[in-house]
Amino acid sequence: MRVSQMFYLYRRLYVQQLKAILEYNKDFYILMCSAALTQVLGFVFLWVIYDRIPDINGWQFWEVTFMYAMIFVTEGIGSLFFEGTWRMSRLVNLGEMDRYLLRPVPVVLQVFCTGIGINGLGNLLIGGVIIGQSLVHGNVHWTPGKILIILLLLITAVIIRVAINLAANSAAFWIKNAGNAFPLMVHNLADLAKYPLSLFPQAVRVFVSTVLPYAFISFYPATYIFGKSGWSGWWMLAPVAALGSMAAAYGIFRFGLSRYESTGN
């Protein structure tokens, strides 16, 4: 299937979901505001701490807020455009995946469009403001090349986040139990990447750089943007991490799908 055709289908499926969401517009606002509020309060947490101390391990306030916001923004894009991954346990356990398998459209595309997390809009809004502020107030030496690289790092960050979500939610093919406990745990591990990696023991650093490469979403981009010596050059591995996690996630998803047996009722 050609890429343009995929985009077309994605857009059509997405718009249908959007109509369903707008039907319940009270919920729409509550979710958006609560996501934004959660983020603002997380920001207040950092602000309260930095009000007392000048730096954590050599990291300034705006550098940490950047990492913090990167985790939230990628999560927001994940919910807004790829929320369907979180519905996978439902699709598998209720046998709704049957429907998807019958259509001549890539299954993963249909899974992505199973829902829209409108809360992502709140994340995106507040997170975007915080990232903007961090880049303005932080000590950044701007060059045209740097802007391009930052854009590239943003894209790889989103890819990594969505890939991890897809892989974690594919656990639904093995764990025959409604509920999202396992993917939620994987999701929560992103907390480790909200703060400078240098705070953690070696094992944790290796873990969030390889197995679950959350560090390439927030920490390594931050070391590049704010010119942290001691970590220079590591950010270049971000595209590798993105491609690797994308391939791994798709592999896990396909493997799980091959084991899928419908429910009988």
Place this chain on the structure above:
Amino acid sequence: MSAISLKKYRSIANRSLQNVLAYRTSYVIGFLANTVNLLAIYFLWQGIYSGRSDVAGYSWDQMKTYLLVTFLANSVLSWYSETSISGKILDGSVAMDLLKPLDFQSARFSETLGASLLEGGMSAVLLTLFASFLSGITLPHSPLVYVLFILSLICAILVKFGVVYLAALLCFWSTGSLGIVWTRIAVTNLLSGALVPLAFFPDWLERLALWLPFQSIIHTPTMIFLQQAGTAESLNLIALQAFWGLVLWFAGKAMWNWAVRQVTIHGG
């Protein structure tokens, strides 16, 4: 309350305890996730304290103890009770509860206590393990402090239930619970002192937090455990917790009475 009706509620608590045991995989995974959070926060604070002996009047040893007590107080009333109340309202099974000769609020409270018993026990075990690996945890020596601490923990459960219950009842007016749950968690975490001790706040925010009921959930138990309050002051604080617990309980009752008159239940 008469002996018979107490027995009814006890069996509900028992049922909910067994429910947690039956779905233990999800529970264990959820528990692991909390542990990861605790570790992340622990290392963050370690970084904050590196090269500093004292931040906002807390030493690093006190801070470690603070984190552990917070973890305990937070895990005795968890996600489980939260989603089960709003779930009942959203899927309409609250209609069945309206028919039962039970007080909805007391029944939900017993359910929560049942689950809390297990969750609290598990976290106590984990914390003992964790604490034995850490040096410098400041444990109080006097048994009186422990008695006061347990008392205040019980009151904290009552207050937290009050907040959770009120938030869950809001689901009578919405179609989803997620947004309400997130808001409640974010506000409670900040204003109760679960993220950072209230003493770290700027003056105006600290004063505001102390005026609200949320501080009873985390701030008070930790103050008592860290012996930042004397015996008389501790008793005062516990009385304040009890006051908030009762206020929230009656507010919940009033809101329930009002809400059930507005209820629309989907036909099935």
